[in-house]
Amino acid sequence: MRAVVLSIGTELVTGLRLDTHSADIARALSAVGLEVVRHETVDDRREDIASAFRRAAAEADVVVASGGLGPTLDDLTREGLADAMGVPLEENAAALAHLEAWARSHERPLSLSNRRQAMLPRGSRAIPNPVGTAVGVAARIGRARVYCMPGVPGEMALMLAEEVVPSLRGEASGRMMALRTVRTFGMAESVVGDRLGDLMAPDRRPHVGTAVRGGMIDVHIYAFGRPDDVAALLEADARSVRGRLGDAVFGEGETTMEQAVAATLADRRATVAVAESCTGGLVAAKLVSVPGISAYLVEAVVAYSDESKVRRLGVPEELLRVHGAVSEPVVRAMAEGMRRQSGADLAVADTGVAGPTGGSPAKPVGTVWFALADADGTAAAREIFTGDRALVRDRAANYALNMVRLRLALRGRS
Amino acid sequence: MRAVVLSIGTELVTGLRLDTHSADIARALSAVGLEVVRHETVDDRREDIASAFRRAAAEADVVVASGGLGPTLDDLTREGLADAMGVPLEENAAALAHLEAWARSHERPLSLSNRRQAMLPRGSRAIPNPVGTAVGVAARIGRARVYCMPGVPGEMALMLAEEVVPSLRGEASGRMMALRTVRTFGMAESVVGDRLGDLMAPDRRPHVGTAVRGGMIDVHIYAFGRPDDVAALLEADARSVRGRLGDAVFGEGETTMEQAVAATLADRRATVAVAESCTGGLVAAKLVSVPGISAYLVEAVVAYSDESKVRRLGVPEELLRVHGAVSEPVVRAMAEGMRRQSGADLAVADTGVAGPTGGSPAKPVGTVWFALADADGTAAAREIFTGDRALVRDRAANYALNMVRLRLALRGRS
Numbered sequence: 001m002r003a004v005v006l007s008i009g010t011e012l013v014t015g016l017r018l019d020t021h022s023a024d025i026a027r028a029l030s031a032v033g034l035e036v037v038r039h040e041t042v043d044d045r046r047e048d049i050a051s052a053f054r055r056a057a058a059e060a061d062v063v064v065a066s067g068g069l070g071p072t073l074d075d076l077t078r079e080g081l082a083d084a085m086g087v088p089l090e091e092n093a094a095a096l097a098h099l100e101a102w103a104r105s106h107e108r109p110l111s112l113s114n115r116r117q118a119m120l121p122r123g124s125r126a127i128p129n130p131v132g133t134a135v136g137v138a139a140r141i142g143r144a145r146v147y148c149m150p151g152v153p154g155e156m157a158l159m160l161a162e163e164v165v166p167s168l169r170g171e172a173s174g175r176m177m178a179l180r181t182v183r184t185f186g187m188a189e190s191v192v193g194d195r196l197g198d199l200m201a202p203d204r205r206p207h208v209g210t211a212v213r214g215g216m217i218d219v220h221i222y223a224f225g226r227p228d229d230v231a232a233l234l235e236a237d238a239r240s241v242r243g244r245l246g247d248a249v250f251g252e253g254e255t256t257m258e259q260a261v262a263a264t265l266a267d268r269r270a271t272v273a274v275a276e277s278c279t280g281g282l283v284a285a286k287l288v289s290v291p292g293i294s295a296y297l298v299e300a301v302v303a304y305s306d307e308s309k310v311r312r313l314g315v316p317e318e319l320l321r322v323h324g325a326v327s328e329p330v331v332r333a334m335a336e337g338m339r340r341q342s343g344a345d346l347a348v349a350d351t352g353v354a355g356p357t358g359g360s361p362a363k364p365v366g367t368v369w370f371a372l373a374d375a376d377g378t379a380a381a382r383e384i385f386t387g388d389r390a391l392v393r394d395r396a397a398n399y400a401l402n403m404v405r406l407r408l409a410l411r412g413r414s
Numbered sequence: 415m416r417a418v419v420l421s422i423g424t425e426l427v428t429g430l431r432l433d434t435h436s437a438d439i440a441r442a443l444s445a446v447g448l449e450v451v452r453h454e455t456v457d458d459r460r461e462d463i464a465s466a467f468r469r470a471a472a473e474a475d476v477v478v479a480s481g482g483l484g485p486t487l488d489d490l491t492r493e494g495l496a497d498a499m500g501v502p503l504e505e506n507a508a509a510l511a512h513l514e515a516w517a518r519s520h521e522r523p524l525s526l527s528n529r530r531q532a533m534l535p536r537g538s539r540a541i542p543n544p545v546g547t548a549v550g551v552a553a554r555i556g557r558a559r560v561y562c563m564p565g566v567p568g569e570m571a572l573m574l575a576e577e578v579v580p581s582l583r584g585e586a587s588g589r590m591m592a593l594r595t596v597r598t599f600g601m602a603e604s605v606v607g608d609r610l611g612d613l614m615a616p617d618r619r620p621h622v623g624t625a626v627r628g629g630m631i632d633v634h635i636y637a638f639g640r641p642d643d644v645a646a647l648l649e650a651d652a653r654s655v656r657g658r659l660g661d662a663v664f665g666e667g668e669t670t671m672e673q674a675v676a677a678t679l680a681d682r683r684a685t686v687a688v689a690e691s692c693t694g695g696l697v698a699a700k701l702v703s704v705p706g707i708s709a710y711l712v713e714a715v716v717a718y719s720d721e722s723k724v725r726r727l728g729v730p731e732e733l734l735r736v737h738g739a740v741s742e743p744v745v746r747a748m749a750e751g752m753r754r755q756s757g758a759d760l761a762v763a764d765t766g767v768a769g770p771t772g773g774s775p776a777k778p779v780g781t782v783w784f785a786l787a788d789a790d791g792t793a794a795a796r797e798i799f800t801g802d803r804a805l806v807r808d809r810a811a812n813y814a815l816n817m818v819r820l821r822l823a824l825r826g827r828s
Binding site: 011012014015016017019020022023024025026027028030036038039040041042043048052069073148177179188189190191192193194196197200202207208209210212213220222267274276278279280281282283284285287288289290291292293294298299300301302303305307308310311312315327341342354355356357381386387388389390391393 | 431460702726
């Protein structure tokens with residue numbers, strides 16, 4: 001069964017408000033086996049709404065819309081839907097009863113604006129709204145089933161979960177969209193593409209695709225089908241993807257780099273300390289986002305000034321003078337000083353030029369030095385990241401975390 | 415001029431990834447006077463992409479698309495666009511030169527996957543991408559102008575701002591959507607609503623509405639019209655909103671709390687140091703996101719363990735033993751110790767229970783103590799934030815930054 005998701009609202013079309021409903025609706029529909037083929041976002045204009053409904057109903061079995069069911073005059077989803085169905089609006093008894101009950105329980109008179117909300121297309125059904133005035137609408141345009149939900153986030157989520165999804169479950173013939181995501185770091189997208197080439201052929205099943213998320217490459221593996229059937233298919237592909245991408249794989253699904261690092265620290269019973277310069281606290285902030293990290297993270301120092309590098313981390317002033325703050329000797333001294341002072345098993349450090357200014361021909365914007373110190377010694381690496389200040393810092397923070405992950409992984413193997 | 419915004423990607427249609435580009439593109443187009451009539455999101459399927467381009471070009475003067483320009487086989491925007499134009503793909507010399515230069519500067523061979531990115535529809539033009547491999551595409555379908563940008567966030571934003579928007583500016587009819595956003599922190603949405611009540615009447619022009627963004631209340635003031643005309647309208651409302659909301663207002667437009675703090679530090683020529691516990695580096699990371707902050711941020715310490723609070727900040731062990739880490743005496747000692755050791759003019763500190771575990775009846779999850787120390791003394795405050803770990807930490811970091819802002823603002827007045 002094919003589905004189209006509609007969002008209705010001027011503030012969405014103009015970009016003043018971010019549409020998060022379409023993604024939520026699409027995930028919910030996919031999970032019960034519908035194939036979402038398209039989203040569309042249209043203005044609060046009656047004729048635009050009507051033509052969006054007509055277009056969607058012509059190509060899909062199910063149309064799920066949100067927005068435009070409020071009490072004000074710019075809420076025109078009911079009118080647009082009626083036009084697309086070719087019927088007039090009429091007062092819906094169930095909707096009116098809901099509105100009257102709502103007014104009574106809130107000890108308010110039922111306003112004229114609210115009364116508009118009881119006018120539904122002839123032949124449609126009111127969908128209950130337990131938490132607001134805007135009743136939903138269930139209708140048909142030709143053979144397509146149409147559901148309209150209010151745009152208010154809590155009301156939409158409740159109506160989707162309690163009314164719309166249950167009424168579609170079972171219709172979808174036991175098929176579902178199953179997904180596995182293999183997350184990687186440190187391998188270029190083109191290299192991932194080369195290694196996975198045959199798996200990514202457009203007509204292959206399962207479908208394998210890559211997506212860049214926060215400077216990392218995610219490999220999505222997904223297929224429609226019966227649950228047992230697709231689970232086995234996805235498992236085989238996930239194993240193959242992991243094998244081809246090796247150490248670049250840090251986790252699956254929604255696992256973040258910091259969660260992967262925290263899990264590895266817990267597994268190895270190792271503690272870590274962080275000395276940050278250009279990432280400015282981001283490495284620590286990512287680690288602290290993981291509940292329970294206090295057992296493994298001793299402390300972090302954001303030594304943003306040269307003076308702080310000397311005083312807090314024991315970096316010799318001479319190194320800063322001779323090599324500059326963004327250099328291999330300084331980053332090594334930062335990591336070693338941090339490890340000594342904190343008593344942690346590992347210390348990771350970074351220093352770099354996040355931009356937009358401060359670059360030079362020898363050290364262009366994006367240059368970051370990293371060091372990792374542990375009982376086996378200290379390793380250093382230099383990267384040149386592209387992107388703006390925020391991207392450079394985010395990538396640098398992930399790089400530092402990944403160094404910890406790889407070091408602990410190697411240790412596990414030796 | 416009418417515009418349609420397209421987003422291309424299976425992970426968007428299925429809801430695996432939230433589409434934020436469409437809103438960003440729509441705002442940018444509206445700001446230069448285009449009327450955005452519709453967004454559409456389609457799958458990475460060649461025929462779906464082609465028909466979306468055809469549909470959009472039939473009804474709009476400008477079509478702006480993002481996504482599907484990567485190197486892998488599931489990136490099919492180039493193919494879909496060529497089909498909609500009725501032309502074949504061919505190797506584009508400018509695109510190839512860009513890819514070769516990119517490979518050289520990154521000291522990598524040009525992979526076969528990357529070479530695909532030079533194949534553009536015949537008759538189209540490559541749009542430069544200064545930060546990635548995916549060149550954009552400018553083309554025509556009939557009379558409609560079409561722009562395709564990569565889906566990678568930083569690359570899309572840069573190409574939109576530097577290439578697409580400039581080439582459209584001046585084309586539009588002289589009417590524009592003008593928007594002013596007044597950003598506030600620390601005042602409840604219902605209080606903001608009460609204070610702005612009359613301005614928020616639905617049929618009033620300009621339209622005034624509130625939106626919660628990252629725990630802050632933004633007040634949007636917007637109107638469609640001729641530039642001079644709407645600018646004066648918005649200016650009057652913005653002044654009124656600022657007056658009614660007082661010190662809760664920290665900035666306008668895209669100004670972040672950290673930018674507001676950095677600007678105030680620069681204005682007062684004051685330096686700051688940060689001692690973080692439950693925010694775990696987030697306060698520092700937010701400050702370091704502002705270019706040039708190195709002149710005002712001395713250093714930060716993430717004293718996540720009790721031991722680190724003693725060793726790095728000089729918090730007396732007895733205070734930790736008697737009052738616990740989440741307490742007023744400890745947070746005061748953290749701020750004062752940080753100020754003493756760093757030599758900064760101000761030091762701000764936090765310690766709290768970010769959750770999900772670690773709460774108690776006396777100190778429930780979300781309890782955070784703050785302190786601010788400067789030459790005038792030390793102030794402390796306690797808040798109980800709601801939300802999950804990430805929200806509690808983000809709100810706490812903003813609260814700490816806001817303390818610095820308010821202290822410096824008061825100082826400016828005395």
